[in-house]
Amino acid sequence: MVFTIEEVENYLKQCKNLDEAIKNLSEQSIIDNIKPDDFNSLNYIRNQENLFKYEISIGMKNRKIEQKALYINTKGEKGRYWLACSPRWIEENELKRDTEYKIAYWINYGDNSTYGWFTVEEVQQWFDYHDILLYQIGGTKEF
Secondary structure (H helix, E strand, O other): OOOOHHHHHHHHHOOOOHHHHHHOOOHHHHHOOOOHHHHHOOOOOOOHHHHHHHHHHOOHHHHHHHHHHHHHHOOOOOOOOOOEEEEEEOOHHHOOOOOOOOEEEEEEOOOOOOEEEEEHHHHHHHHHOOOOOHHHHOOOOOO
């Protein structure tokens, strides 16, 4: 992952000394110092690199990994399965559902009827409540 000088500087500012900075240096440690509001600033271009940083900063990357692992480890009894769960930036003029996040997910469940764009909150709801089917919280609705 590529980071700007400002992002690295913000990470270094929160470290007590250089030894600590080197010891704790990771992609996650730098991303942890990017505030979600920073993605609204003019310094952040809405490109793929920053999309992945944003997805990590709001915790969705880890949530997706956890769901896949849970699904595999329980042989489908828990967790979620999907063919595609891909984020993209939402432009202000295309948002038709309320969300506090700047991204939405294209999900293709693989059952020929459950696919479409879902807000982060809808995906989180789907992850959190195993009895909810994806089509019940959005179906094929698209922005």
